[in-house]
Amino acid sequence: MNFFQDKTVLVTGGCGTVGRELVKQLIHKYDVKELIVLDNNESELFFLTEAYRDHTNAHFFLCDIRDENALTRKMEGADIVFHTAAFKHVTLCEQVPHEAIQTNIMGVDNVIRAAVNAGVSKVIFTSSDKAVNPTNVMGTSKLMGERLTTAANVEYRKSGCIFASTRFGNVLGSRGSVIPIFQEQIKKGGPITLTHQDMTRFIMSIEESVQLIIDSSMLARGGEVFVTKMPVIRIKDLADVMIEKLAEEYQQNPQHIEIQEIGVKPGEKLYEELMTGEETGRAIELERYFVIKPAIMKRFADIDYSYNGILSEEVTNPYHSGNEPALTHDELAQFLTDNRLI
Numbered sequence: 001m002n003f004f005q006d007k008t009v010l011v012t013g014g015c016g017t018v019g020r021e022l023v024k025q026l027i028h029k030y031d032v033k034e035l036i037v038l039d040n041n042e043s044e045l046f047f048l049t050e051a052y053r054d055h056t057n058a059h060f061f062l063c064d065i066r067d068e069n070a071l072t073r074k075m076e077g078a079d080i081v082f083h084t085a086a087f088k089h090v091t092l093c094e095q096v097p098h099e100a101i102q103t104n105i106m107g108v109d110n111v112i113r114a115a116v117n118a119g120v121s122k123v124i125f126t127s128s129d130k131a132v133n134p135t136n137v138m139g140t141s142k143l144m145g146e147r148l149t150t151a152a153n154v155e156y157r158k159s160g161c162i163f164a165s166t167r168f169g170n171v172l173g174s175r176g177s178v179i180p181i182f183q184e185q186i187k188k189g190g191p192i193t194l195t196h197q198d199m200t201r202f203i204m205s206i207e208e209s210v211q212l213i214i215d216s217s218m219l220a221r222g223g224e225v226f227v228t229k230m231p232v233i234r235i236k237d238l239a240d241v242m243i244e245k246l247a248e249e250y251q252q253n254p255q256h257i258e259i260q261e262i263g264v265k266p267g268e269k270l271y272e273e274l275m276t277g278e279e280t281g282r283a284i285e286l287e288r289y290f291v292i293k294p295a296i297m298k299r300f301a302d303i304d305y306s307y308n309g310i311l312s313e314e315v316t317n318p319y320h321s322g323n324e325p326a327l328t329h330d331e332l333a334q335f336l337t338d339n340r341l342i
Helices: 017-028 042-051 068-075 090-095 097-118 137-155 178-187 206-219 235-246 329-338
Strands: 008-012 034-039 058-062 080-083 122-128 162-168 192-194 200-204 225-228 232-234 259-261 283-286 289-292 310-312
Touching (some): 008 017, 017 034, 034 068, 068 097, 080 097, 080 206, 090 097, 090 137, 122 137, 192 235, 235 259
Parallel strands (some): 008 080, 122 162, 162 225
Antiparallel strands (some): 225 289, 283 289
16 A cells, blocks of 8 residues: 555546546545656546645656657656556557557557657556457457557566556446446347357456556566456346346336347457467466466566465466356346446
């Protein structure tokens, strides 16, 4: 809890769902010495600034991660950078791959270069399960972000900066997640649009995703990808539970709300992966996380990848939602209730 008290922390994408929760926890829970928050969304940044106007240690700036020089200026004096800014919607990235490349790949490279130029000590990049065996532009761009982050430990070794990535699944309740979409459809009496009956996903709460990011900053040695262990759901089960819990609240008859299958979207998988078979061969299992060490280990030979609480130095099971048992309806309902999602 004292880790951040003497540190200046910078967050990119501070107006996003994860970035906003990260800002909240760093200020209220971790008592950060100084917080610098960047985003290119003017209106949302204004409202966030107003929300923390009484916190004199928090500073908010308009800044786009496509601008390396602006990033370097803002990072001056920062100890840790949490990079959460990204384009995250699969369909939109499919339509304009060039824009996804500029933000999700070149933007990461800009963050890395700016951090080195500004003398930052640690950079944590937030990735996605879609980076594993990617089938879409968004996932591919996130995979490149991971590779750039890992390679930076060698390319900029003399800087002394530590670079690592976090990889997590769907953050339920975030903007663009399926929960608010289903909620609105139930409110209107249906139908609920489901892409495929057999689709499964890893899930986590916003609070859990931020905990992963913060833990990773404390654990990182350089070049790793941290993967959170998390539950799996069937999207069909999520629709069923939400109808059961919300229909009457919206004065709708749950028996009359139809679930309509509309087909898989371009680039979308039926299941999500958090670790490939190849990655299991270089993974370490901790109580709450898997740690995937860099692929070319001889370039990282001088880094000691030892962590407190190692459960196993050997991982044999590729971690994807098609292999893991899904939550029951009752367990899913409890998850949604506990995390104030319904």
